Amino acid sequence: MHALIIDDSRAMRMILRRIVTDLGFSCSEAGNGEEALAQIAIGPRPDICLIDWNMPVMDGYTFVTRVRSEADLRDITLMMVTTESEHGQIVRALAAGAHEYVIKPFTPDAIVEKLTLLGLVRDGVPA
Amino acid sequence: MSLTYDEPQLADVLALAEEVWRSFVGDDEPLLPAEPDPGIVAYAATVTIAGAWNGAVTLEFGDGTAEAVSARMLGSGSMTEADVADAVGELVNMVGGNVKSLMPGPSALSLPVVSAGRVAHSNDTTEICRCDLRWAGLPMAVSVHAHRRQDGHQS
Numbered sequence: 001m002h003a004l005i006i007d008d009s010r011a012m013r014m015i016l017r018r019i020v021t022d023l024g025f026s027c028s029e030a031g032n033g034e035e036a037l038a039q040i041a042i043g044p045r046p047d048i049c050l051i052d053w054n055m056p057v058m059d060g061y062t063f064v065t066r067v068r069s070e071a072d073l074r075d076i077t078l079m080m081v082t083t084e085s086e087h088g089q090i091v092r093a094l095a096a097g098a099h100e101y102v103i104k105p106f107t108p109d110a111i112v113e114k115l116t117l118l119g120l121v122r123d124g125v126p127a
Numbered sequence: 128m129s130l131t132y133d134e135p136q137l138a139d140v141l142a143l144a145e146e147v148w149r150s151f152v153g154d155d156e157p158l159l160p161a162e163p164d165p166g167i168v169a170y171a172a173t174v175t176i177a178g179a180w181n182g183a184v185t186l187e188f189g190d191g192t193a194e195a196v197s198a199r200m201l202g203s204g205s206m207t208e209a210d211v212a213d214a215v216g217e218l219v220n221m222v223g224g225n226v227k228s229l230m231p232g233p234s235a236l237s238l239p240v241v242s243a244g245r246v247a248h249s250n251d252t253t254e255i256c257r258c259d260l261r262w263a264g265l266p267m268a269v270s271v272h273a274h275r276r277q278d279g280h281q282s
Binding site: 008009010011012014015018054055056082083084085086088089103104105106107 | 146147149150151197200201202210213214216217220221223224225227228232233234236237238
């Protein structure tokens with residue numbers, strides 16, 4: 001199971017990487033949506049993307065719409081991990097095709113819980 | 128003509144900062160309210176909010192505070208200045224994003240800007256909320272600035 005963490009903050013990427021690798025995921029990172037699309041094109045193909053909203057170059061919302069517009073990428077699970085907590089933005093992201101939405105700050109348990117709800121983790125390990 | 132401000136409550140801003148600290152810096156050293164520190168501001172990190180409410184949220188770090196906070200956040204003792212700027216930028220991003228959620232929306236959050244020394248706020252803003260703090264005995268502060276309105280109405 002492979003996770004792609006998309007966040008312009010190296011600190012946040014490191015924190016999320018720690019959480020998902022502790023669960024047993026392999027992991028790669030991108031600093032914005034455009035970098036993430038380039039990484040997906042060359043592989044490895046992620047099972048899940050953890051996506052910040054506010055990033056330079058290409059934001060997380062645009063990334064979600066771009067992934068969802070590609071038929072062959074529709075099996076990738078998309079989870080927003082962001083400080084953006086306005087109701088309208090959450091609805092917009094979910095309508096665009098994000099599967100889950102985590103608001104920063106979060107605890108490691110909150111990430112594990114969401115991954116479990118998405119069926120990507122079972123009994124604390126990748127499903 | 129009167130000038131008005133929408134004001135996030137100090138207790139709410141402090142609670143948000145405490146939650147961010149607990150989640151990402153650790154809960155063994157709480158943020159504690161403190162007297163203003165007369166020393167230098169070594170780093171300041173700020174995000175602006177623009178839309179139905181306009182303002183800025185700023186974290187100021189005294190000498191050594193940003194480095195210590197970043198080291199705890201990243202679990203690493205050796206960091207570059209860029210690492211410190213990135214870490215404190217993410218902290219203000221989280222505090223600012225949650226302050227935004229308390230205010231009238233919709234609005235947009237900027238990317239964080241981190242500076243060495245005190246941040247300069249524009250003339251059309253005023254500090255509406257400030258809490259001087261200590262973390263692990265080190266000085267820091269969180270503040271909120273709002274743009275002045277001249278229409279006499281709250282957003």
